[in-house]
Amino acid sequence: MYPAPIREYHSPTTIKEAAGLYAELEGEVMFIAGGMSLMQAIKSRLTAPDCLIDLNQVEELKGIDISSNTVSIGAMTRYKDIAASRSKLRPYDALCDAAAHIGDRQVRNRGTIGGSLCWNYIAACTPIATLATGGEIEILRQSSGSIEKILIDDFLKGAMETAMDDGDILLRVNFPETNKPAGSSYKKWGIVKDAVPVIGVAVYIELSTETTCAKVRFAVGGLSDGPKRSGRAEEILLNADVSQKQYIEEASIAAADEIETASDPWISSSYRSHLIARLGTDVINTSLSLARDRLS
Numbered sequence: 001m002y003p004a005p006i007r008e009y010h011s012p013t014t015i016k017e018a019a020g021l022y023a024e025l026e027g028e029v030m031f032i033a034g035g036m037s038l039m040q041a042i043k044s045r046l047t048a049p050d051c052l053i054d055l056n057q058v059e060e061l062k063g064i065d066i067s068s069n070t071v072s073i074g075a076m077t078r079y080k081d082i083a084a085s086r087s088k089l090r091p092y093d094a095l096c097d098a099a100a101h102i103g104d105r106q107v108r109n110r111g112t113i114g115g116s117l118c119w120n121y122i123a124a125c126t127p128i129a130t131l132a133t134g135g136e137i138e139i140l141r142q143s144s145g146s147i148e149k150i151l152i153d154d155f156l157k158g159a160m161e162t163a164m165d166d167g168d169i170l171l172r173v174n175f176p177e178t179n180k181p182a183g184s185s186y187k188k189w190g191i192v193k194d195a196v197p198v199i200g201v202a203v204y205i206e207l208s209t210e211t212t213c214a215k216v217r218f219a220v221g222g223l224s225d226g227p228k229r230s231g232r233a234e235e236i237l238l239n240a241d242v243s244q245k246q247y248i249e250e251a252s253i254a255a256a257d258e259i260e261t262a263s264d265p266w267i268s269s270s271y272r273s274h275l276i277a278r279l280g281t282d283v284i285n286t287s288l289s290l291a292r293d294r295l296s
Contacts, residue, residue, distance in 0.1 A: 033115030075114025142167025183290025
């Protein structure tokens with residue numbers, strides 16, 4: 001199927017120019033980042049914008065910056081660059097894990113963290129990892145021209161729904177720079193290698209001692225209503241003696257029991273729940289290992 005005609009295409013070089021264009025143009029106007037999801041939707045006529053504003057030349061939106069005790073990832077930073085920045089992003093390794101296994105090489109070379117978060121596709125990797133690591137989303141609001149910061153828990157709504165309004169621009173994703181003994185990990189299971197996740201699980205852990213969790217975030221994606229945190233898994237691990245394997249397995253099973261899954265023609269609900277428990281155990285152990293490395 002051929003896409004519907006796009007009347008106008010613009011390639012601004014600044015955030016201010018991009019926001020101004022959106023305010024001036026008429027009809028259905030959309031921003032495009034990497035385009036890995038949007039172009040597929042346009043080709044299949046799921047969406048038919050009259051005008052596209054391409055953000056690829058806006059240098060302000062690119063790169064990873066560490067300053068003022070904040071790790072900041074520009075919205076137009078590509079997956080390949082995130083995957084290659086593990087030393088910069090530690091302890092937010094889950095973001096690197098996700099970026100390194102998204103789609104194929106073309107998707108990793110073109111896709112961006114901001115585009116993925118704005119799209120919030122039900123089987124995307126980046127929203128899961130960002131939810132687990134507790135990112136703060138920085139948005140330029142079209143309605144007021146002001147910058148708003150919103151926690152990822154409040155930014156992600158239902159499937160393919162976020163706190164973005166028409167004309168808003170996602171500027172960057174921020175995380176606190178920390179020397180705390182912390183680690184995170186993401187792992188997914190897909191029908192084929194590097195496919196979208198049938199289930200993806202990400203965990204972030206901070207330790208107070210080698211065996212005690214001071215902070216835990218446990219996120220699951222590949223769900224029909226978007227990524228979710230497991231409060232029950234987090235409750236079990238918090239302040240638990242995680243040198244005891246029973247708590248790790250109990251937390252993963254609790255997440256599988258707590259989070260509702262659905263069946264489709266390929267994968268049953270019960271198998272999805274099994275994956276949550278299996279992947280959960282793996283990523284908890286990896287996150288603990290990374291956090292313990294920072295104790296020394």
